[in-house]
Amino acid sequence: MAKIAYILLCHKDPQAIIAQANRLTAVGDYISIHFDGRSKDADFKEIKSALSDNSNVVFTQKRLKCGWGEWSLVQASLNAVSAAEQAFPDATHFYMLSGDCMPIKSAEYAHDFLNGDYVDYIESLDYFDSNWIKTGMKEERLIYRHFFNERTQKRRFYTAYGLQKRFGLTRDIPEDIQVMIGSQWWCLRRQTIEAILNFIKTRPDVIRFFKTTWIPDETFFQTLVRHLVPRQEIRNRTLTFLMFSDYGMPVSFYNDHYDILLSQDCLFARKISPDAVILKQRLGALYAATDVTFDISNEGRRLYAFLTGRGREGRRYATRFWESESTIGRDRELLIVACKKWHVAKRLVDQIAKLAAIPTIKYVFNENATPLPDLGGIEKTIEKRTRHNRALIRMLFDYYQTKCLVICIDPASINLVQDFYADRSKTRLLEVDCTFSDDYLVGHAARIGLAGDQTPERTLQQLLPTIRNDVVFERDRLRDAAFESHFRLGETASVAENTQQLAQFLSVSEDTAHQIAKIDYLFKD
Incomplete structure (x- = not known):
């Protein structure tokens, strides 16, 4: 034997x-x-x-x-x-x-x-x-x-x-x-x-x-x-x-x-x-x-050998997995946090993961450095993630073995939000409404390459109204889309108001939502 x-x-x-x-x-x-x-x-x-x-x-x-x-x-x-x-x-x-x-x-x-x-x-x-x-x-x-x-x-x-x-x-x-x-x-x-x-x-x-x-x-x-x-x-x-x-x-x-x-x-x-x-x-x-x-x-x-050989010839033998399986899944819940201030959203989802025990992924479609598991190459670049967004999210659901997943998205990416809402999965949106000081907008201009250390003050003052209008435009466009299950978390709102919105967005108890909403450093720049 x-x-x-x-x-x-x-x-x-x-x-x-x-x-x-x-x-x-x-x-x-x-x-x-x-x-x-x-x-x-x-x-x-x-x-x-x-x-x-x-x-x-x-x-x-x-x-x-x-x-x-x-x-x-x-x-x-x-x-x-x-x-x-x-x-x-x-x-x-x-x-x-x-x-x-x-x-x-x-x-x-x-x-x-x-x-x-x-x-x-x-x-x-x-x-x-x-x-x-x-x-x-x-x-x-x-x-x-x-x-x-x-x-x-x-x-x-x-x-x-x-x-x-x-x-x-x-x-x-x-x-x-x-x-x-x-x-x-x-x-x-x-x-x-x-x-x-x-x-x-x-x-x-x-x-x-x-x-x-x-x-x-x-x-x-x-x-x-x-x-x-x-x-x-x-x-x-x-x-x-x-x-x-x-x-x-x-x-x-x-x-x-x-x-x-x-x-x-x-x-x-x-x-x-x-x-x-x-x-x-x-x-x-x-x-x-x-x-x-x-x-x-x-x-x-x-x-x-057959599949890799076909690839070298510029052909393929069947539809790609993101074509044949284009849905996230009917029984899954995708929770989208839309926030222009990325650091605010990251703090928020850290608390959601800790207190609500829901898997969270930070700006997966906006930030190349977002930590992701090995998903066979689809996760390597922003371009691949965005091109196959539903396939990527479906694979993340599979990886975390969860029915509910939270992701962060920049409000500028409204096309992604629209695509996810068109899916058979259940989608909810939490808009995080922040205030934007002039100093923050100057820093934002530097981060996106519109300004640098040597940019004259006069030029900055001319840029600020345009940048502020862009932020307002993205916010209004998100609201005008009239998405179902659209909730708002506001910097100027009370803890009680934010608790109510979080409880509905996350489908958690008010006690859990209150613990998340009451953190005093959430909106600090």
Whole structure:
């Protein structure tokens, strides 16, 4: 009966690591954790403390400072493998994971799968004959010695490389070794792991060679498994579903990829977006489930290649999601705070989030720096957000898993307000009516580029009436639109009047509305 020892290399998000460890060990499997030595000690202590009572968890004795492309990643893997091999004598398989991996099958399915064919699963292709490396160095990774990290010590890396190349300081590959390459996400049997650990004790020349190759995590295990295991006992594939773009970057998966992930002929998937909260929850629940049937179609990579290929040809195969799903949702409530003084609106929504417990987003369509979760790129620029405004808001509702959301909008963006009111969702508007001193309007002129430090006083005095008229025009245009459920919060209104308007706008009790309305610094400039 298969029992899996998961080898987890991670460097961030202690809560996610704790959840991953508990999830994988809850069904009787094991996990060996290496937490990067560059990461915070406090995070490591949090993880170790939370998992201290879990006998199916082991940690490496030493935390190495790992760097992408360095031997340190291989050594960290070996340390975690060695710890698991000693701590869990009944483990039959050792499965390499990262903190970005999630199961896409149940534990029941995974165990049955590994019981069915007692072999090693590792992508292992001939280094020189395959087309696994798409761009950058190939032979140079091996025949030159690499002592520096290309990403963090670029000048030293290329200086050392250039000098070796100039003076012909190449080296030979160990003569009995055929270098192989492939994905670093493997699943190996216990006997293979024991053979590798014994091999590295007897072949220091091979270890010295790989220690100064570039990106050895793509070649070390792949080469040793082929060297030590009969070909018929190796399946040349990874059980972790991952894809790369044409630029060699891993493709991330989001909430709407759940069904396609389950249909892949793999046990785990990488890389799950940190912001795919719903996807993580669903996959986490899936692992402990029983009697789940999976329909394997395995079309993920072909579909991705097809869609990206069509994009390069300037065509697309179907309507975009913002065209096919153009509504926010009939059962959702969008609450819009329209205020010309952005700092006033930001203070207000901070209090709404705190006291009314409603998710709030500040000037999402007006301020590029507004903090937003990763939504697949639609959130990157003001232009994209505005062009696909309903799609963006719908995705924010999904991300926060809420039926009610508050956003801030500048009164100049009345077209957005009109578009949201035309949607099937329930929309309410809170106009925040502020007073505008001459000093504030001068500052506003500077912020929007109409004036600078050297602008003459006479010019400013000529500008002020125009700017004030623009503010009044935007306010009147908002009121003339006669939106339903239009409420007003006034700087000159009483706390009681503002309480009543807030209570109706937010659909909260008057006590909660009063706590929000009574803050004395709300309208201060």
